[in-house]
Amino acid sequence: MNPFLSGLFSFLSLESALARKVLLTLLVVVLAVVARLLIYRYFDRRFDEESSAALRYRWHKISSYALTALAVFFVGSIWLQEVTGNLTTYLGLLSAGVAIALRDPLVNVAGWGYILWRRPFDLGDRIEIAGIKGDVIDKRIFAFTLMEVGNWVDAEQSTGRVMHVPNAYVFTNDIANYTQGFAFIWHEIPVVVTFESDWRKAKRLLEEIVARHAGPLVPEAGRQMRRATSRFMITAGALTPKVYTRVVDFGVQLTLRYLTGVRQRRGLEEAIWEEILDVFAEHPDIDLAYPTYRIYRPEGDREEA
Incomplete structure:
Protein backbone atom coordinates (compact mmCIF):
# COMPACT_ATOMS: atom_id res chain seq x y z
CA MET A 1 0.00 0.00 0.00
CA ASN A 2 1.10 3.52 -0.71
CA PRO A 3 2.93 4.90 2.38
CA PHE A 4 0.91 8.11 2.14
CA LEU A 5 -2.39 6.20 2.22
CA SER A 6 -1.14 4.00 5.03
CA GLY A 7 -0.22 7.07 7.07
CA LEU A 8 -3.58 8.65 6.29
CA PHE A 9 -5.47 5.56 7.42
CA SER A 10 -3.45 5.45 10.63
CA PHE A 11 -4.19 9.12 11.25
CA LEU A 12 -7.90 8.59 10.67
CA SER A 13 -7.91 5.56 12.94
CA LEU A 14 -6.21 7.58 15.69
CA GLU A 15 -8.63 10.41 15.22
CA SER A 16 -11.63 8.11 15.43
CA ALA A 17 -10.34 6.58 18.69
CA LEU A 18 -9.76 10.03 20.13
CA ALA A 19 -13.21 11.12 19.02
CA ARG A 20 -14.78 8.13 20.75
CA LYS A 21 -13.03 9.00 23.99
CA VAL A 22 -14.10 12.63 23.77
CA LEU A 23 -17.71 11.65 23.08
CA LEU A 24 -17.75 9.15 25.94
CA THR A 25 -16.27 11.77 28.27
CA LEU A 26 -18.93 14.29 27.30
CA LEU A 27 -21.60 11.63 27.80
CA VAL A 28 -20.34 10.87 31.32
CA VAL A 29 -20.31 14.59 32.20
CA VAL A 30 -23.83 15.13 30.85
CA LEU A 31 -25.17 12.09 32.70
CA ALA A 32 -23.54 13.27 35.92
CA VAL A 33 -25.06 16.75 35.58
CA VAL A 34 -28.52 15.36 34.80
CA ALA A 35 -28.32 12.89 37.68
CA ARG A 36 -27.30 15.70 40.02
CA LEU A 37 -30.25 17.84 38.99
CA LEU A 38 -32.67 14.95 39.43
CA ILE A 39 -31.27 14.06 42.85
CA TYR A 40 -31.40 17.71 43.96
CA ARG A 41 -35.02 17.95 42.83
CA TYR A 42 -35.89 14.78 44.73
CA PHE A 43 -34.38 16.04 47.98
CA ASP A 44 -35.96 19.48 47.51
CA ARG A 45 -39.39 17.84 47.32
CA ARG A 46 -38.72 15.51 50.22
CA PHE A 47 -37.26 18.15 52.55
CA ASP A 48 -39.40 21.16 51.73
CA GLU A 49 -39.77 22.50 55.27
CA GLU A 50 -37.49 25.17 56.62
CA SER A 51 -36.59 22.97 59.59
CA SER A 52 -35.10 20.42 57.17
CA ALA A 53 -32.80 22.94 55.45
CA ALA A 54 -29.68 21.53 57.11
CA LEU A 55 -30.63 17.94 56.21
CA ARG A 56 -31.38 18.91 52.62
CA TYR A 57 -28.05 20.73 52.37
CA ARG A 58 -26.17 17.70 53.73
CA TRP A 59 -27.75 15.31 51.21
CA HIS A 60 -27.02 17.74 48.39
CA LYS A 61 -23.36 17.71 49.38
CA ILE A 62 -23.16 13.93 49.73
CA SER A 63 -24.78 13.32 46.34
CA SER A 64 -22.58 15.95 44.69
CA TYR A 65 -19.37 14.39 46.04
CA ALA A 66 -20.49 10.87 45.10
CA LEU A 67 -21.41 11.84 41.53
CA THR A 68 -18.15 13.74 41.10
CA ALA A 69 -16.13 10.72 42.27
CA LEU A 70 -18.02 8.40 39.92
CA ALA A 71 -17.57 10.77 36.99
CA VAL A 72 -13.82 11.04 37.63
CA PHE A 73 -13.56 7.25 37.86
CA PHE A 74 -15.38 6.62 34.57
CA VAL A 75 -13.54 9.37 32.70
CA GLY A 76 -10.25 8.01 33.98
CA SER A 77 -11.14 4.49 32.85
CA ILE A 78 -12.01 5.82 29.39
CA TRP A 79 -8.69 7.57 28.87
CA LEU A 80 -6.47 4.99 30.61
CA GLN A 81 -7.98 1.77 29.29
CA GLU A 82 -5.28 1.35 26.64
CA VAL A 83 -2.33 2.48 28.74
CA THR A 84 0.03 -0.43 29.52
CA GLY A 85 3.67 -0.99 30.34
CA ASN A 86 5.06 2.02 32.15
CA LEU A 87 1.78 3.12 33.71
CA THR A 88 3.21 3.15 37.22
CA THR A 89 6.20 5.27 36.22
CA TYR A 90 4.01 7.60 34.20
CA LEU A 91 1.53 8.09 37.02
CA GLY A 92 4.36 8.61 39.51
CA LEU A 93 5.95 11.37 37.46
CA LEU A 94 2.55 12.89 36.76
CA SER A 95 1.65 12.87 40.45
CA ALA A 96 4.93 14.54 41.40
CA GLY A 97 4.42 17.26 38.81
CA VAL A 98 0.84 17.83 39.87
CA ALA A 99 1.83 17.98 43.55
CA ILE A 100 4.39 20.71 42.84
CA ALA A 101 2.22 22.72 40.47
CA LEU A 102 -0.96 22.44 42.53
CA ARG A 103 0.44 22.59 46.04
CA ASP A 104 -2.08 25.11 47.41
CA PRO A 105 -5.18 23.37 46.00
CA LEU A 106 -3.91 20.03 47.34
CA VAL A 107 -3.36 21.52 50.79
CA ASN A 108 -6.91 22.87 50.61
CA VAL A 109 -8.18 19.37 49.80
CA ALA A 110 -6.21 18.01 52.77
CA GLY A 111 -7.76 20.73 54.92
CA TRP A 112 -11.20 19.69 53.69
CA GLY A 113 -10.48 16.12 54.78
CA TYR A 114 -9.33 17.38 58.18
CA ILE A 115 -12.53 19.43 58.57
CA LEU A 116 -14.69 16.40 57.76
CA TRP A 117 -12.68 14.05 59.97
CA ARG A 118 -11.82 16.12 63.05
CA ARG A 119 -14.80 18.49 62.75
CA PRO A 120 -13.29 21.60 64.36
CA PHE A 121 -16.53 23.29 63.33
CA ASP A 122 -19.89 22.39 61.79
CA LEU A 123 -22.47 24.26 59.78
CA GLY A 124 -24.06 26.96 61.89
CA ASP A 125 -21.11 27.30 64.28
CA ARG A 126 -19.70 30.76 64.93
CA ILE A 127 -15.92 30.72 64.62
CA GLU A 128 -12.94 33.02 64.36
CA ILE A 129 -9.96 32.13 62.17
CA ALA A 130 -7.17 34.33 60.85
CA GLY A 131 -8.90 37.40 62.26
CA ILE A 132 -12.17 36.59 60.48
CA LYS A 133 -15.31 36.02 62.55
CA GLY A 134 -18.52 34.57 61.21
CA ASP A 135 -21.12 31.82 61.09
CA VAL A 136 -20.23 28.77 58.98
CA ILE A 137 -22.74 28.55 56.13
CA ASP A 138 -20.96 26.24 53.66
CA LYS A 139 -18.11 23.72 53.47
CA ARG A 140 -16.55 22.88 50.12
CA ILE A 141 -13.56 20.91 48.92
CA PHE A 142 -11.30 23.98 48.56
CA ALA A 143 -12.82 26.53 50.96
CA PHE A 144 -15.46 27.08 53.59
CA THR A 145 -17.78 30.07 53.74
CA LEU A 146 -18.59 32.38 56.63
CA MET A 147 -21.31 34.97 57.08
CA GLU A 148 -19.10 37.65 58.59
CA VAL A 149 -19.85 39.25 61.95
CA GLY A 150 -18.06 42.01 63.82
CA ASN A 151 -15.43 44.01 61.95
CA TRP A 152 -16.87 47.55 61.81
CA VAL A 153 -20.20 46.39 63.33
CA ASP A 154 -20.53 46.44 67.13
CA ALA A 155 -21.39 43.44 69.32
CA GLU A 156 -20.36 40.98 66.60
CA GLN A 157 -23.54 41.35 64.61
CA SER A 158 -23.65 40.47 60.92
CA THR A 159 -21.89 42.74 58.43
CA GLY A 160 -23.73 41.25 55.45
CA ARG A 161 -20.50 40.12 53.81
CA VAL A 162 -19.82 36.51 52.80
CA MET A 163 -16.21 35.46 53.41
CA HIS A 164 -14.61 32.52 51.57
CA VAL A 165 -11.75 31.04 53.61
CA PRO A 166 -9.31 28.49 52.11
CA ASN A 167 -9.38 25.14 53.88
CA ALA A 168 -5.58 25.31 54.24
CA TYR A 169 -6.08 27.94 56.97
CA VAL A 170 -7.04 25.21 59.45
CA PHE A 171 -3.40 24.04 59.42
CA THR A 172 -1.77 27.45 59.89
CA ASN A 173 -4.20 29.41 62.09
CA ASP A 174 -5.89 29.01 65.44
CA ILE A 175 -9.63 28.32 65.33
CA ALA A 176 -11.89 29.79 68.00
CA ASN A 177 -15.29 28.10 68.11
CA TYR A 178 -17.98 30.05 69.96
CA THR A 179 -20.63 27.33 69.99
CA GLN A 180 -19.02 23.87 69.87
CA GLY A 181 -20.07 21.88 72.91
CA PHE A 182 -21.32 24.97 74.77
CA ALA A 183 -23.65 27.49 73.13
CA GLU A 282 -35.18 56.39 90.97
CA HIS A 283 -32.28 56.64 93.44
CA PRO A 284 -30.80 60.13 93.88
CA ASP A 285 -27.91 58.74 95.94
CA ILE A 286 -26.57 56.82 92.93
CA ASP A 287 -24.95 58.65 90.01
CA LEU A 288 -23.15 57.26 86.99
CA ALA A 289 -19.57 58.49 86.81
CA TYR A 290 -17.56 59.75 83.87
CA PRO A 291 -13.96 60.94 83.49
CA THR A 292 -13.34 64.46 84.83
CA TYR A 293 -10.34 66.75 84.55
CA ARG A 294 -9.02 69.25 87.09
CA ILE A 295 -7.20 72.35 85.86
CA TYR A 296 -4.79 74.01 88.28
CA ARG A 297 -4.17 77.71 87.70
CA PRO A 298 -0.81 79.27 88.59
CA GLU A 299 -2.31 81.32 91.44
CA GLY A 300 -3.58 78.14 93.07
CA ASP A 301 -7.27 78.37 92.17
CA ARG A 302 -8.79 75.08 91.11
CA GLU A 303 -11.62 74.69 88.66
CA GLU A 304 -13.31 71.46 87.83
CA ALA A 305 -14.34 70.91 84.22
Whole structure:
Protein backbone atom coordinates (compact mmCIF):
# COMPACT_ATOMS: atom_id res chain seq x y z
CA MET A 1 0.00 0.00 0.00
CA ASN A 2 1.10 3.52 -0.71
CA PRO A 3 2.93 4.90 2.38
CA PHE A 4 0.91 8.11 2.14
CA LEU A 5 -2.39 6.20 2.22
CA SER A 6 -1.14 4.00 5.03
CA GLY A 7 -0.22 7.07 7.07
CA LEU A 8 -3.58 8.65 6.29
CA PHE A 9 -5.47 5.56 7.42
CA SER A 10 -3.45 5.45 10.63
CA PHE A 11 -4.19 9.12 11.25
CA LEU A 12 -7.90 8.59 10.67
CA SER A 13 -7.91 5.56 12.94
CA LEU A 14 -6.21 7.58 15.69
CA GLU A 15 -8.63 10.41 15.22
CA SER A 16 -11.63 8.11 15.43
CA ALA A 17 -10.34 6.58 18.69
CA LEU A 18 -9.76 10.03 20.13
CA ALA A 19 -13.21 11.12 19.02
CA ARG A 20 -14.78 8.13 20.75
CA LYS A 21 -13.03 9.00 23.99
CA VAL A 22 -14.10 12.63 23.77
CA LEU A 23 -17.71 11.65 23.08
CA LEU A 24 -17.75 9.15 25.94
CA THR A 25 -16.27 11.77 28.27
CA LEU A 26 -18.93 14.29 27.30
CA LEU A 27 -21.60 11.63 27.80
CA VAL A 28 -20.34 10.87 31.32
CA VAL A 29 -20.31 14.59 32.20
CA VAL A 30 -23.83 15.13 30.85
CA LEU A 31 -25.17 12.09 32.70
CA ALA A 32 -23.54 13.27 35.92
CA VAL A 33 -25.06 16.75 35.58
CA VAL A 34 -28.52 15.36 34.80
CA ALA A 35 -28.32 12.89 37.68
CA ARG A 36 -27.30 15.70 40.02
CA LEU A 37 -30.25 17.84 38.99
CA LEU A 38 -32.67 14.95 39.43
CA ILE A 39 -31.27 14.06 42.85
CA TYR A 40 -31.40 17.71 43.96
CA ARG A 41 -35.02 17.95 42.83
CA TYR A 42 -35.89 14.78 44.73
CA PHE A 43 -34.38 16.04 47.98
CA ASP A 44 -35.96 19.48 47.51
CA ARG A 45 -39.39 17.84 47.32
CA ARG A 46 -38.72 15.51 50.22
CA PHE A 47 -37.26 18.15 52.55
CA ASP A 48 -39.40 21.16 51.73
CA GLU A 49 -39.77 22.50 55.27
CA GLU A 50 -37.49 25.17 56.62
CA SER A 51 -36.59 22.97 59.59
CA SER A 52 -35.10 20.42 57.17
CA ALA A 53 -32.80 22.94 55.45
CA ALA A 54 -29.68 21.53 57.11
CA LEU A 55 -30.63 17.94 56.21
CA ARG A 56 -31.38 18.91 52.62
CA TYR A 57 -28.05 20.73 52.37
CA ARG A 58 -26.17 17.70 53.73
CA TRP A 59 -27.75 15.31 51.21
CA HIS A 60 -27.02 17.74 48.39
CA LYS A 61 -23.36 17.71 49.38
CA ILE A 62 -23.16 13.93 49.73
CA SER A 63 -24.78 13.32 46.34
CA SER A 64 -22.58 15.95 44.69
CA TYR A 65 -19.37 14.39 46.04
CA ALA A 66 -20.49 10.87 45.10
CA LEU A 67 -21.41 11.84 41.53
CA THR A 68 -18.15 13.74 41.10
CA ALA A 69 -16.13 10.72 42.27
CA LEU A 70 -18.02 8.40 39.92
CA ALA A 71 -17.57 10.77 36.99
CA VAL A 72 -13.82 11.04 37.63
CA PHE A 73 -13.56 7.25 37.86
CA PHE A 74 -15.38 6.62 34.57
CA VAL A 75 -13.54 9.37 32.70
CA GLY A 76 -10.25 8.01 33.98
CA SER A 77 -11.14 4.49 32.85
CA ILE A 78 -12.01 5.82 29.39
CA TRP A 79 -8.69 7.57 28.87
CA LEU A 80 -6.47 4.99 30.61
CA GLN A 81 -7.98 1.77 29.29
CA GLU A 82 -5.28 1.35 26.64
CA VAL A 83 -2.33 2.48 28.74
CA THR A 84 0.03 -0.43 29.52
CA GLY A 85 3.67 -0.99 30.34
CA ASN A 86 5.06 2.02 32.15
CA LEU A 87 1.78 3.12 33.71
CA THR A 88 3.21 3.15 37.22
CA THR A 89 6.20 5.27 36.22
CA TYR A 90 4.01 7.60 34.20
CA LEU A 91 1.53 8.09 37.02
CA GLY A 92 4.36 8.61 39.51
CA LEU A 93 5.95 11.37 37.46
CA LEU A 94 2.55 12.89 36.76
CA SER A 95 1.65 12.87 40.45
CA ALA A 96 4.93 14.54 41.40
CA GLY A 97 4.42 17.26 38.81
CA VAL A 98 0.84 17.83 39.87
CA ALA A 99 1.83 17.98 43.55
CA ILE A 100 4.39 20.71 42.84
CA ALA A 101 2.22 22.72 40.47
CA LEU A 102 -0.96 22.44 42.53
CA ARG A 103 0.44 22.59 46.04
CA ASP A 104 -2.08 25.11 47.41
CA PRO A 105 -5.18 23.37 46.00
CA LEU A 106 -3.91 20.03 47.34
CA VAL A 107 -3.36 21.52 50.79
CA ASN A 108 -6.91 22.87 50.61
CA VAL A 109 -8.18 19.37 49.80
CA ALA A 110 -6.21 18.01 52.77
CA GLY A 111 -7.76 20.73 54.92
CA TRP A 112 -11.20 19.69 53.69
CA GLY A 113 -10.48 16.12 54.78
CA TYR A 114 -9.33 17.38 58.18
CA ILE A 115 -12.53 19.43 58.57
CA LEU A 116 -14.69 16.40 57.76
CA TRP A 117 -12.68 14.05 59.97
CA ARG A 118 -11.82 16.12 63.05
CA ARG A 119 -14.80 18.49 62.75
CA PRO A 120 -13.29 21.60 64.36
CA PHE A 121 -16.53 23.29 63.33
CA ASP A 122 -19.89 22.39 61.79
CA LEU A 123 -22.47 24.26 59.78
CA GLY A 124 -24.06 26.96 61.89
CA ASP A 125 -21.11 27.30 64.28
CA ARG A 126 -19.70 30.76 64.93
CA ILE A 127 -15.92 30.72 64.62
CA GLU A 128 -12.94 33.02 64.36
CA ILE A 129 -9.96 32.13 62.17
CA ALA A 130 -7.17 34.33 60.85
CA GLY A 131 -8.90 37.40 62.26
CA ILE A 132 -12.17 36.59 60.48
CA LYS A 133 -15.31 36.02 62.55
CA GLY A 134 -18.52 34.57 61.21
CA ASP A 135 -21.12 31.82 61.09
CA VAL A 136 -20.23 28.77 58.98
CA ILE A 137 -22.74 28.55 56.13
CA ASP A 138 -20.96 26.24 53.66
CA LYS A 139 -18.11 23.72 53.47
CA ARG A 140 -16.55 22.88 50.12
CA ILE A 141 -13.56 20.91 48.92
CA PHE A 142 -11.30 23.98 48.56
CA ALA A 143 -12.82 26.53 50.96
CA PHE A 144 -15.46 27.08 53.59
CA THR A 145 -17.78 30.07 53.74
CA LEU A 146 -18.59 32.38 56.63
CA MET A 147 -21.31 34.97 57.08
CA GLU A 148 -19.10 37.65 58.59
CA VAL A 149 -19.85 39.25 61.95
CA GLY A 150 -18.06 42.01 63.82
CA ASN A 151 -15.43 44.01 61.95
CA TRP A 152 -16.87 47.55 61.81
CA VAL A 153 -20.20 46.39 63.33
CA ASP A 154 -20.53 46.44 67.13
CA ALA A 155 -21.39 43.44 69.32
CA GLU A 156 -20.36 40.98 66.60
CA GLN A 157 -23.54 41.35 64.61
CA SER A 158 -23.65 40.47 60.92
CA THR A 159 -21.89 42.74 58.43
CA GLY A 160 -23.73 41.25 55.45
CA ARG A 161 -20.50 40.12 53.81
CA VAL A 162 -19.82 36.51 52.80
CA MET A 163 -16.21 35.46 53.41
CA HIS A 164 -14.61 32.52 51.57
CA VAL A 165 -11.75 31.04 53.61
CA PRO A 166 -9.31 28.49 52.11
CA ASN A 167 -9.38 25.14 53.88
CA ALA A 168 -5.58 25.31 54.24
CA TYR A 169 -6.08 27.94 56.97
CA VAL A 170 -7.04 25.21 59.45
CA PHE A 171 -3.40 24.04 59.42
CA THR A 172 -1.77 27.45 59.89
CA ASN A 173 -4.20 29.41 62.09
CA ASP A 174 -5.89 29.01 65.44
CA ILE A 175 -9.63 28.32 65.33
CA ALA A 176 -11.89 29.79 68.00
CA ASN A 177 -15.29 28.10 68.11
CA TYR A 178 -17.98 30.05 69.96
CA THR A 179 -20.63 27.33 69.99
CA GLN A 180 -19.02 23.87 69.87
CA GLY A 181 -20.07 21.88 72.91
CA PHE A 182 -21.32 24.97 74.77
CA ALA A 183 -23.65 27.49 73.13
CA PHE A 184 -23.06 30.29 75.66
CA ILE A 185 -20.31 32.85 76.18
CA TRP A 186 -19.42 35.08 79.09
CA HIS A 187 -20.12 38.77 78.71
CA GLU A 188 -19.29 41.70 80.97
CA ILE A 189 -20.82 45.16 81.40
CA PRO A 190 -18.79 47.71 83.38
CA VAL A 191 -20.92 50.24 85.29
CA VAL A 192 -19.08 53.08 87.04
CA VAL A 193 -20.70 55.14 89.81
CA THR A 194 -19.23 58.19 91.52
CA PHE A 195 -17.26 57.93 94.74
CA GLU A 196 -20.04 59.89 96.46
CA SER A 197 -22.68 57.33 95.44
CA ASP A 198 -23.96 54.55 97.67
CA TRP A 199 -22.05 51.90 95.75
CA ARG A 200 -23.24 49.05 97.98
CA LYS A 201 -26.84 49.82 97.12
CA ALA A 202 -25.88 50.15 93.46
CA LYS A 203 -24.20 46.75 93.57
CA ARG A 204 -27.26 45.16 95.16
CA LEU A 205 -29.53 46.67 92.50
CA LEU A 206 -27.24 45.49 89.71
CA GLU A 207 -27.20 41.95 91.13
CA GLU A 208 -31.00 41.91 91.06
CA ILE A 209 -31.11 43.26 87.50
CA VAL A 210 -28.60 40.82 86.03
CA ALA A 211 -30.23 37.90 87.87
CA ARG A 212 -33.60 38.73 86.30
CA HIS A 213 -32.23 38.90 82.78
CA ALA A 214 -29.45 36.29 82.72
CA GLY A 215 -30.54 33.98 85.54
CA PRO A 216 -33.07 32.00 83.44
CA LEU A 217 -30.24 30.89 81.13
CA VAL A 218 -28.26 29.18 83.90
CA PRO A 219 -30.12 25.79 83.98
CA GLU A 220 -29.68 25.19 80.25
CA ALA A 221 -26.07 26.38 80.43
CA GLY A 222 -25.47 23.92 83.26
CA ARG A 223 -26.84 21.02 81.23
CA GLN A 224 -24.67 21.91 78.26
CA MET A 225 -21.62 22.33 80.48
CA ARG A 226 -22.11 18.87 81.98
CA ARG A 227 -22.30 17.38 78.49
CA ALA A 228 -19.18 19.30 77.47
CA THR A 229 -17.18 17.92 80.41
CA SER A 230 -17.55 14.42 78.95
CA ARG A 231 -15.90 15.58 75.74
CA PHE A 232 -13.36 18.17 76.91
CA MET A 233 -11.05 18.42 79.90
CA ILE A 234 -12.88 21.32 81.53
CA THR A 235 -14.20 22.01 85.00
CA ALA A 236 -17.75 23.23 85.42
CA GLY A 237 -17.50 26.29 87.66
CA ALA A 238 -20.20 28.67 88.85
CA LEU A 239 -22.45 29.79 86.01
CA THR A 240 -24.63 32.24 87.94
CA PRO A 241 -24.40 35.99 87.21
CA LYS A 242 -21.96 37.93 89.35
CA VAL A 243 -21.13 41.59 90.05
CA TYR A 244 -17.50 42.48 90.80
CA THR A 245 -16.21 45.63 92.47
CA ARG A 246 -13.08 47.62 91.70
CA VAL A 247 -11.92 51.22 91.94
CA VAL A 248 -10.95 53.16 88.82
CA ASP A 249 -9.69 56.72 88.37
CA PHE A 250 -13.08 58.40 88.34
CA GLY A 251 -15.30 56.17 90.47
CA VAL A 252 -16.29 52.71 91.67
CA GLN A 253 -16.61 50.22 88.84
CA LEU A 254 -19.21 47.48 89.23
CA THR A 255 -18.75 44.85 86.54
CA LEU A 256 -21.68 42.60 85.65
CA ARG A 257 -20.52 39.18 84.46
CA TYR A 258 -23.09 36.77 83.05
CA LEU A 259 -23.72 34.09 80.45
CA THR A 260 -25.52 34.89 77.23
CA GLY A 261 -26.32 33.16 73.98
CA VAL A 262 -23.73 33.75 71.29
CA ARG A 263 -26.20 35.59 69.06
CA GLN A 264 -28.18 37.29 71.84
CA ARG A 265 -25.35 39.29 73.38
CA ARG A 266 -26.37 42.71 72.11
CA GLY A 267 -30.08 42.31 72.81
CA LEU A 268 -29.50 41.12 76.37
CA GLU A 269 -27.00 43.91 77.07
CA GLU A 270 -29.49 46.48 75.79
CA ALA A 271 -32.24 45.16 78.07
CA ILE A 272 -29.92 45.22 81.08
CA TRP A 273 -28.69 48.75 80.37
CA GLU A 274 -32.21 50.11 79.94
CA GLU A 275 -33.26 48.72 83.31
CA ILE A 276 -30.09 50.06 84.94
CA LEU A 277 -30.86 53.57 83.68
CA ASP A 278 -34.47 53.34 84.86
CA VAL A 279 -33.56 52.01 88.30
CA PHE A 280 -30.70 54.45 88.93
CA ALA A 281 -33.00 57.34 87.99
CA GLU A 282 -35.18 56.39 90.97
CA HIS A 283 -32.28 56.64 93.44
CA PRO A 284 -30.80 60.13 93.88
CA ASP A 285 -27.91 58.74 95.94
CA ILE A 286 -26.57 56.82 92.93
CA ASP A 287 -24.95 58.65 90.01
CA LEU A 288 -23.15 57.26 86.99
CA ALA A 289 -19.57 58.49 86.81
CA TYR A 290 -17.56 59.75 83.87
CA PRO A 291 -13.96 60.94 83.49
CA THR A 292 -13.34 64.46 84.83
CA TYR A 293 -10.34 66.75 84.55
CA ARG A 294 -9.02 69.25 87.09
CA ILE A 295 -7.20 72.35 85.86
CA TYR A 296 -4.79 74.01 88.28
CA ARG A 297 -4.17 77.71 87.70
CA PRO A 298 -0.81 79.27 88.59
CA GLU A 299 -2.31 81.32 91.44
CA GLY A 300 -3.58 78.14 93.07
CA ASP A 301 -7.27 78.37 92.17
CA ARG A 302 -8.79 75.08 91.11
CA GLU A 303 -11.62 74.69 88.66
CA GLU A 304 -13.31 71.46 87.83
CA ALA A 305 -14.34 70.91 84.22
